[in-house]
Amino acid sequence: MLDEKTINVVQSTAPVLKEHSKEIGKKFYELLFSKAPDLYNIFNQTNQKRGLQQEALGYAVYAAGEHITNLEAIKPIIERISQKHRAIGIEPDQYPVVGETLLQAVKDVLGDAATDEIIEAWGKAYGYISEAFISLEQKLYKETEQQPGGWAGYRTFYVDRKVKESQEVTSFYLKPKDGEAIASYKAGQYLTIKAEIPEEKYTHIRHYSLSEASGKDYYRISVKREEEHGDSPDGIVSNYLHNQIQSGDTLQISAPAGDFVLDSDELPIVLISGGIGITPLFSMLNTVVEEQPYRQVTFIHATRNSKMHAFKEQVEKLEHTHQNVKSYVCYNSPTEEDKESHNYDKEGYIDLSFLKSILSTKEANFYVCGSFSFMEAVIKALNEWKVSEEHIHYEAFSPVAILGEE
Secondary structure (H helix, E strand, C coil): CCCHHHHHHHHHHHHHHHHCHHHHHHHHHHHHHHHCHHHHHCCCHHHHHHCHHHHHHHHHHHHHHHCCCCHHHHHHHHHHHHHHHHHHCCCHHHHHHHHHHHHHHHHHHHHHHCCHHHHHHHHHHHHHHHHHHHHHHHHHHHHHHHCCCCCCCEEEEEEEEEEECCCCEEEEEEEECCCCCCCCCCCCCEEEEEECCCCCCCCEEEEEEECCCCCCCCEEEEEECCCCECCECCCHHHHHHHHCCCCCCEEEEEEEECCCCCCCCCCCEEEEEEHHHHHHHHHHHHHHHHHCCCCCEEEEEEECCHHHCCCHHHHHHHHHHCCCEEEEEEECCCCHHHHHHCCCCEECCCCHHHHHHHCCCCCCEEEEEECHHHHHHHHHHHHHCCCCHHHEEEEECCHHHHCCCC
């Protein structure tokens, strides 16, 4: 345990680190990659360019310092990050260099304000926090490898087939090259791909939500092709998968991971997705239909229009063949054809008045997935409706949103 003096120093200086979190995060990664350039193989370079990982790191450090005497308070953050670390393959011997680099970044950014006493206290705190991560991650590694069909590290899968779901989304059906069994997973979890892309200096690791119910002899991920837009560069891996990977090609994949998973109680479920956020929620819908056919589920999806709408026909079929399923669609830019055929329920965005008009009760478990701004708007609406916080679950594809920053 940490001594009282260390705790006091860390808690009193945590707000200062928060104030300078972006600068500390930026400096940290500059120093880290100069010390250990092989770590470029682990970190998402697209998020690096957008500054998202830098911001996420700073926030995580602040949150851990603020709750240093009660890490249980940030258990969801620790579990979420540990799941990512297990999926990527982070090992205990990588923690020391990260700690040293982080302290150097704090010193570089804060200058004289970072006294020896402060640096020493945060060094001890980092050691304490890293032990919590390492302990949980080692447990996850063991469970993952020892489960039926499980494996350690990365395993070779081949693309059995590719299916185009919309203008932007393609599904990849993946089977193990060794022909052996594959691990089951919980609806909402993701696969991690390590892509060796021709002409790319480093490997690229990405997480993609599983879009099918578990229990099949394949895994299915459904990937949106990310194109350059504003400050967002082209998605290196998504374009590689769409443009270069064909049926029969192989990919390196680590076992399913993630803590955004479907509950097993009997409350009605409301699944609310925006854009590519549909993937884990479609897995949840398929799972409820197969395993809890008595449970009421409402599926609400928002996207631009029918051209961008993945799994439209599949959701409609489930609604028509299962009495417990209701589905609704919001298009913010419907095509003329959409308007003529009236193939959506609302033009615009999901808001509280729309939710109240289609849901008979707020006593339900709500699952939300989409862009950060989408989730922020939906969760705000649910909070206004006074939906119990414990009944609101979300998955974020942004490193900052993953940490739950408001």
